[in-house]
Amino acid sequence: MKTPHPTLPSYYVGLMSGTSLDGIDAALVAITPHSPPELIATHASPMPQSLHNLLLNLCHAEQVSFAELAAAETEFCQLQANAVKALLAQQQISAAQISAIGSHGQTIEHAPSGHHGGPAYTLQLDNPSLLAELTGCTVVADFRRRDLAAGGQAAPLAPAFHQALFGRQTSEQLVLNLGGFANLTWLPSDTSIPATGFDTGPANVLLDAWFSKHHDGRFDQNGTWASRGQVDQALLKRLLNEPFFHQPPPRSTGRELFHLAWLENKLTGNETACDVQTTLAELTAISVAQGIQQLSATHDSMTLIACGGGAHNSYLMARLAAHLPHATFKSPADLGWPEDWIEAGAFAWLAHQRLHGLPGNLPSVTGASGPRVLGGIYAC
Numbered sequence: 352m353k354t355p356h357p358t359l360p361s362y363y364v365g366l367m368s369g370t371s372l373d374g375i376d377a378a379l380v381a382i383t384p385h386s387p388p389e390l391i392a393t394h395a396s397p398m399p400q401s402l403h404n405l406l407l408n409l410c411h412a413e414q415v416s417f418a419e420l421a422a423a424e425t426e427f428c429q430l431q432a433n434a435v436k437a438l439l440a441q442q443q444i445s446a447a448q449i450s451a452i453g454s455h456g457q458t459i460e461h462a463p464s465g466h467h468g469g470p471a472y473t474l475q476l477d478n479p480s481l482l483a484e485l486t487g488c489t490v491v492a493d494f495r496r497r498d499l500a501a502g503g504q505a506a507p508l509a510p511a512f513h514q515a516l517f518g519r520q521t522s523e524q525l526v527l528n529l530g531g532f533a534n535l536t537w538l539p540s541d542t543s544i545p546a547t548g549f550d551t552g553p554a555n556v557l558l559d560a561w562f563s564k565h566h567d568g569r570f571d572q573n574g575t576w577a578s579r580g581q582v583d584q585a586l587l588k589r590l591l592n593e594p595f596f597h598q599p600p601p602r603s604t605g606r607e608l609f610h611l612a613w614l615e616n617k618l619t620g621n622e623t624a625c626d627v628q629t630t631l632a633e634l635t636a637i638s639v640a641q642g643i644q645q646l647s648a649t650h651d652s653m654t655l656i657a658c659g660g661g662a663h664n665s666y667l668m669a670r671l672a673a674h675l676p677h678a679t680f681k682s683p684a685d686l687g688w689p690e691d692w693i694e695a696g697a698f699a700w701l702a703h704q705r706l707h708g709l710p711g712n713l714p715s716v717t718g719a720s721g722p723r724v725l726g727g728i729y730a731c
Contacts, residue, residue, distance in 0.1 A: 359383070361450045362391070364438065364488070365699030366431050368457045370531025370606060371555055371660060372406050373569060374398040377434040378695035379442060382703045387516055393692050394438035402426050403569075409459050409476070410606045420476070427457055428478040432485035446487035446731075453702030453726075454479055454492040455694075461605035463504040473505045479729040490729040491702040497726070498712045503719030506603035510536035510548040510716045512697035516688065517656065524654045525643060525678070527671075528693065529661025531556040532604060533639055536716075537646045545715035549600040551642035552593075553609040554661045557631045560611040565624050574666025580629030589617045590634050596641065601718035635661070636670035643675065654679050662690040701725060 360381035367376045375398070379391040398406075405423050409415055435452060439445065456477030465471045479492035495505035513526040513536040526536040526548075536548035555570065562571040571577055595604055618627070643653075655678040661667055662682075672680065683690060704711040710722035 360389070361703065362444065362448055363450055363699035363702050364435055364452045365695040365697065365702070366434065366452060366454045367695040367698055368398070368427070368431075368455065369659075369694065370458060371559060371570075372398060372403050372457075372531075373660075375430050375434040376692065376695040377431075377438045378692050378699055379438055379444070380696050380699035382700065387518065388512075388696060388700050388703075390688050390692055390696055392438060392442050393689075393695070394434055394441060395691075396430055396434040396437070398430065402430065406457055406459075406476070411610060411612075424476050424478050425481070427476060428481045429485065431482055435482075435486045435488065449488045451489040451491050451702040451706055451728075452482065452486065453494075453698035453700070453705075454482060454490055455494065455698045456492060458605060460607050461506065461603065462607060463499060463506070463603055466607075471499055473499055479727070483729045483731050487731055489706075489731045491705045491726040492729065493727045494698070494701055494705075494711065494725040497723045498717050498719045501712075501719040501721065501723050503712060503714065503717030503723075504601045504603040505717065507534040507536075507548060507550060507716065508701065508712060508725070509534065509694060509697045510546055511711055511713045512693075512700045513548075514538060514546045514713070515700060516693075516696070517686065520654070522654060524656060525646075526656045526658065526693075527639060529554040529635075529657060529659040529664075529667070530694065531559075531606075532609070533635060533642075533659075533661070534603075535639070535642050535646065546713055547600065547646065547715045548713075549642065549716065550603045552596060552604065552635070552638040553631075554635050554659065555664075556606065556609055557611070557614055558628065558635070558664075558667075561614065561624075561628055561631060564611065570660075571628060571664070574632060574664040576625060577628040577632040578666040580623065580625035580627075582633045583622055583626045583630045586617065586619075586622055586627065586630050587633055587637075590614075590630070591637065596638055600645065601716065603717075632664075632667050632670055635667060636674050639671060640674035653677065654681050656681050656683050658683050658688075658690045658693040660691065 456475030711725035
């Protein structure tokens with residue numbers, strides 16, 4: 352691979368499939384030294400229902416066969432490769448012009464504190480060797496486990512990218528990602544204070560699961576169904592009693608804790624389905640607000656930048672605004688990064704960090720013992 356010119360941009364593709372399991376996001380990103388990353392183009396490949404179901408089953412399986420894992424990994428990788436090829440064709444860019452693909456993979460389980468007394472682990476289904484073969488691009492993958500090996504949570508990783516993208520401003524900024532799960536990044540205006548952040552809890556994962564149980568479709572568009580119900584205060588209290596919501600940072604979570612069975616175990620059977628959806632939206636809004644209170648934020652001059660699929664849920668955003676009356680909400684699109692493309696962009700940036708031997712984690716976020724260069728390189 353050629354060494355890039357020090358003042359010309361290098362091009363990377365970031366691939367992200369989040370916990371919502373709705374598809375592959377591919378972002379073409381230009382990175383120039385001493386400048387914020389620039390989003391050039393995007394492509395979204397919807398996930399076939401059969402692969403969605405297979406991956407969802409793997410996320411909750413106590414036992415799986417090697418053949419099933421291999422089949423899921425291969426189909427997932429082919430979907431990634433097709434997304435990359437479509438993105439490059441759309442921009443008339445050759446694989447040779449791409450410095451690297453940053454592939455997050457599909458998280459199957461995330462257990463940074465171990466399981467039943469076992470070792471800590473985080474598992475992302477991926478096949479970077481096959482992805483390199485299919486695309487003709489160098490691939491950087493397996494970003495999380497080095498941070499885990501250094502004593503960290505291995506998540507969230509996006510805050511380091513948020514800092515690179517948004518920088519430090521004259522007032523504090525909070526970046527809120529509303530994917531399957533919600534995570535916060537706090538960027539203080541005082542550069543002597545490190546950026547920090549953590550997972551606050553479920554965002555779309557329970558909303559989507561409950562909606563799919565009662566309707567055709569994978570999500571409650573604009574929160575329309577949730578807006579028709581009432582918050583069940585007794586249910587909300589039971590949900591908020593989950594110990595995760597009261598853990599101090601660093602903390603991260605996933606489907607291994609918050610899933611449909613977790614919710615159903617909290618129900619008495621007297622709730623209406625619509626009221627449950629409304630209560631789940633309230634759970635997300637309150638847990639985010641509580642998370643902000645855990646940060647050393649001033650609360651009177653904060654700018655909140657909301658991204659991820661949940662930023663399109665108008666009912667959820669209204670509930671967040673109700674619980675955060677002193678926040679000024681800002682769209683990342685104002686800075687050239689539409690709400691849906693921050694996470695994919697993060698893994699393009701992380702690939703750049705790896706190729707240049709630069710840290711990709713923030714120990715103040717993950718709790719790792721120090722900065723670490725993340726990911727493995729699968730050269731083309």
